[in-house]
Amino acid sequence: MGVDDDVVAWRRHLHRNPEVSFEEHETSAWIAERLSEFGGLEVERPTETSVLGRLDTGKPGPTVALRADIDALPIDEHSGVEFASERPGAMHACGHDGHTAMLLGAARELARAELAGGELRFIFQHAEELAPGGARDMVAAGVMEGVDFIYGCHLWTPLEYGKVAAVPGPFMAAADFFTLTITGRGGHAGLPHTAVDTVAAAAELVGSLQHIVARRIDPLQPAVVTIGSIHAGDAPNVIPGEAVLRGTTRSFDPDVRQRLPKLIEEIAAGVCAAHGASHELDFQFGYKPVVNEARATELVRECIGSDELLELDPIMGGDDFSAFQAEAPGCYAFIGAGGEYPHHHPRFRIDERALATGTRLHVQIATRALEVFA
Secondary structure (H helix, E strand, O other): HHHHHHHHHHHHHHHOOOOEEOOOHHHHHHHHHHHHHHHOOEEEOOOOOEEEEEEOOOOOOEEEEEEOOOOEEEEOOOOOOOOOOOOOEEEOOOHHHHHHHHHHHEEEEEEHHOOOOOEEEEEEOOOOOOOOOHHHHHHHHOOOOOEEEEEEEEEOOOOOOOOEEEOOEEOOOOOEEEEEEEEEEEEOOOOOOHHHHHHHHHHHHHHHHHHHHHHHOOOOEEEEEEEEEEEEEOOOEEEEEEEEEEEEEEOOOHHHHHHHHHHHHHHHHHHHHHHOOOOOOEEEEEEEOOOOOOHHHHHHHHHHOOOEEOOOOOOOOOOHHHHHHHHOEEEEEEEEEOOOOOOOOOOOOOOOOOOHHHHHHHHHHHHHHHHOOO
């Protein structure tokens, strides 16, 4: 089979066998085995569930890194594809199986190519989906030491197949996470006056938190406050003594990012006090914004066909690729993989033709970067 056929087959294997963040033991072992089969690559395990492949040309030159994330999401799959997940409660619902397969295909092609001097590093990163993410672990393990340029990409179903977006400057938002625990006094649902209703407080708080973006942040500064999980009680006739809300904030501006937890704390204190309840906020700063360096992005754009290149506004999704960009000039691109269902949906699918686009760009960008950054 050709490289494109192999990439599709590899992607489908990974899709059938997903592993969630920090549990990618079989996935990382399988990746390491594939890299070892290609020949000419030094294979390392920087962390327990990640893989690094090194390709040394034996000639002086820059060090160029390519990155793919490898983890799946804790979702039961309902996509209907014949290669659906065989692991209940885990699904590649974001495209990381494709990212991994594309980088494997590129690694094999580059291992066989005549290259300019320097070193290529193939970073297969664990735990992108779970803050604080695996990128910082790999940076701490030394995978970015001496790197002059890094490139990463994401299969992106909101973009139609055949289009690629790589824009300089802020591209993806900082992604931070929080847990709000409301404590009241449990009681009988038919005697609400004897209890302190945490559900009522939580319901009001969900709406009140939206006023942070609507009324407390400069409307010219993008920000998001989202509650993604609420848990309170298990019976219809019991007022629970505790309600737990979990959510995320997204932002670009550093001052806005620092302000958001303070505003969440302020509003939670007021709403809970009004209900006679108390609260505790656990706020965790996660990924910094993905900001594409100008020179690195220009190199990537030069490798994208004129009929493929698409301008795209920044999005409020996050990615810990930013941890790698803090160590070297880098660019993160979106590969159009148009699909009916959004990322993180149990029916998520990609247009597999996009795998060939992503693989080709990895090869072209790595080859060009060895020349440009020499």
